[in-house]
Amino acid sequence: MRLLIVEDDEEASATMCRGLGEAGHQCVTAPDGASGLRAAQKGGFDVLVVDRMMPRMDGVTMVEELRRDGDNTPVLFLSALGEIEDRVAGLKAGGDDYLVKPYALAELVARVEALARRRETGSVQTQLRVGELEMDLIGRTVHRAGKDIDLQPREFQLLEFLMRHAGQSVTRTMLLEKVWEYHFDPQTNVIDVHISRLRSKIDKGFAKPMLQTVRGAGYRLEA
Amino acid sequence: MRAPALFRTTPFRMTLLFLALFAAGAGAFLIYIYLATAGEVNRRARAEINREVQTVNRAYVRGGVNAVNQLVIERSITDPLYVGLLMRPDGRKISGTLETTPAEPATGVDDWVSFSLSGRESVGRQIRLPSGELLFVGVDVEDQRGYVLRVARASWGAGALVLLLGLAGGVLISRRASNYMAGLSGAVSAVRAGDLQARAPLRGTGDEYDELAGGMNDMLDRIEKLMGGVRHAGDAIAHDLRTPLTRLRSRLEVALLEVEAGRGDPQGALEQALQDADDLLKTFGAVLAISRLQAAGQAPDPAPFDAGELAAGVAELYEPVCEDKGVEFLAELDPDLVATGNKAFVAQALANLIDNAVKYTPPGGAVRVRARRRSSGEVEFSVTDTGPGVPEADRARIAQRFVRLENSRSEPGVGLGLSLVAAVAEAHGGRLEITEGPGEANGFGPGLRTALVLAGS
Structure with missing residues (x-):
């Protein structure tokens, strides 16, 4: 993937690039909003990672400008401001996701990949399929290799999110934010328990485990 | 801040302004009264003189100059205030109370004349009889004029008195107002000088x-x-x-x-x-x-929310954790429970309470989450566990930052969970209550009951 990092702290953007490079992505950096906007307007990026506060045009203005031009490249906002209002303001300006500094590199990689994926599957789907796993979004049913799997509503949402991001790492924070819509950090690893329940339902009795734990990052659903 | 000089205070200036307006109004009123009264005195005097002239004319028609002469002599004797003079055509006196005519020129006719008769204010008019003699008819108006002047003088005196009293009142009001303001000014000065503890004195008057x-x-x-x-x-x-x-x-x-x-x-x-x-x-x-x-001091973006629904969401997040640990999980959530606040913060606070309860309850124990309306109308989220509990002496302390009791050192966490709950409670005008759980039974307990209490709506 080709990514544009718009961040005024050069050391931070260099570290980000190294980390994203390790994950197999290509990075272009811009040190402020104005040059970031110019680079983004040339196009060819899968995801833009934009810091909110920068000299010469802040991130929000830059993204607003970009959206006015009809550019829909997914944007991940980075910000030291983690308040709910700040998050809402960032998403309103045209951001697709919001990551509060400081963050783990794995979190950044997972979110960037999730954003790029979201772009590919733009059309409304009624069926999800990952390997043997099939999900009917209208009938709210799940099958694996023809076998019926009975899920609680929340487990269904959790699996839907994992299937939509199949093959990618998703972090615990992402799950808590996108499936439960909570923006806090529980002291106990509650997500692990929910995942292990889901795992016992979809993987039990099958030779190949699909729901895998990614060390230091989170989870991944593999076909 | 120095108190301003008396004449610079707002109440004093207002008093002055009011007094000036009052004085102007009263002055205009008095001048009007004076002019109107003086005019009336003049009008009456002229009417009297004109009547007298008519009487003279009638007498002349009846008996010529002699009848007029007789009338003048009669009047001079009977009326001490009578002013009249009958003269030959050349102006020499025939009879009357005057020696010479006040009219100018002496033989002029029909002019109204104001004059002073032995120090008393009088007015009069001179006419010529058909046979050529001159008659001057006058009226003494000293008494009426004097009355008007006395009224005017009394009014000016009263006006001066009012001004004086008003001024004194202004000074008094300003003094009082200055005293009130001095308290405020003093507090402001002290705060500006860096003493944030300074406060303005209250007088308890409720004004x-x-x-x-x-x-x-x-x-x-x-x-x-x-x-x-x-x-x-x-x-x-x-x-x-x-x-x-x-x-x-x-x-x-x-x-x-x-x-x-x-x-x-x-x-x-x-x-x-x-x-x-x-x-x-x-x-x-x-x-x-x-x-x-x-x-x-207050939670951002407060809005009404369904408290039962919120508790159900958080409970659902933790139920599997309990089950995994072998702890029984119960949720008793009242429907239609509306509270006002920041949903995200309240959810986080409740999560912290449940998190603590699950952490300190051994397998085989139980955790119960309740959301209900108290009889006081407040909305209460309570979490009760059957863990070892917290001695009463330590309960007030555990909501402080970074306080971790000896037996909790082995558990993960940094000791901020309850502090956050307390901060969320305070930001919503509510409170965090920490009391004893259900008591000791079968080797469990006494347990702990923590409750986030929010004002109801």
Whole structure:
């Protein structure tokens, strides 16, 4: 993937690039909003990672400008401001996701990949399929290799999110934010328990485990 | 702030303005009265003279100059205030109370004349009889004029008295107002000089000055609290981060020494350092959230929400954790329970309470979450566990930052969970209650009951 990092702290953007490079992505950096906007307007990026506060045009203005031009490249906002209002303001300006500094590199990689994926599957789907796993979004049913799997509503949402991001790492924070819509950090690893329940339902009795734990990052659903 | 000079105070200036308006109005009124009265006196005098002239004319028709002469002599004798003079055509006196005519020229006719007769104000008119004789007819108006003048003088005196009293009143009012203001000014001066504890004195009269002083004091209270909050947050963050930072640093140092000596596990050390840094950031985030809530004094974006639904969501998040641990989980959530506040903060607070309960309840125990309306109308989220509980003496302490009791040191966490709940409660005008659980039974208990109580709506 080709990514544009718009961040005024050069050391931070260099570290980000190294980390994203390790994950197999290509990075272009811009040190402020104005040059970031110019680079983004040339196009060819899968995801833009934009810091909110920068000299010469802040991130929000830059993204607003970009959206006015009809550019829909997914944007991940980075910000030291983690308040709910700040998050809402960032998403309103045209951001697709919001990551509060400081963050783990794995979190950044997972979110960037999730954003790029979201772009590919733009059309409304009624069926999800990952390997043997099939999900009917209208009938709210799940099958694996023809076998019926009975899920609680929340487990269904959790699996839907994992299937939509199949093959990618998703972090615990992402799950808590996108499936439960909570923006806090529980002291106990509650997500692990929910995942292990889901795992016992979809993987039990099958030779190949699909729901895998990614060390230091989170989870991944593999076909 | 120095009290302004008396004549510069607002009440005094207002009094002066009022007095000036009053004086102008009263003056105009008095002048009108004077002019109207003086005019009336003149009019009456002329009417009287004209009547007399008619009487003279009738007498002349009846008996010529002799009849007129007789009339003048009669009048002069019977009426002490009569003013009249009958003259030959050349102006020499025939009869009457005057020696010479006040008219100018002496033989002029029909002019109205004002004159002074032995010091008394009089008016008169001279006519010529058909046979050529002159007659001057006058009226003494001294008494009427004097009356008008006395009235006018009395009015001016009264006006002066009113002005004097008004001025004195103005001084008095200004003094009082200045005294009220001096309290406010004093407090403002003291605060400006850096004493945030200074307050304006209240007089307990409940008037607008007291209201202003009370409002100002409330404002100062709030500012002082905010300043205190900011200072405390700064101190707390500095203090709270020093310990884990020191730990991280020494671990890295030891790891480096070990690696240099050819022993040790570089990857393990890095992983440990990463974990330490994550914990540090987590602590930092929690401290910041608490400080911001405390500094703001109220939760951002409060809105009505379904408290039962919110509790159900958080309970659902934790139920599997309980089940995994072998702890029974019960949720008793009342429907149609509406509270007002910041949903995200309340959810986080409730999650912290449940988190604590699950953490300290041994397998085989139970955790119960309740959301209900109290008879007082408040909305209560309570979490009861059957863990070892907290001795009464320690309960007030555990909501303070970083307080971890001896028996909880082995559990994960940084000791900020209940502090955040307390901060959320306070920011919503509610409170965190910590009481004993269900008591001891079958080797469990006595347990702990924690409750987040919010004002109902």
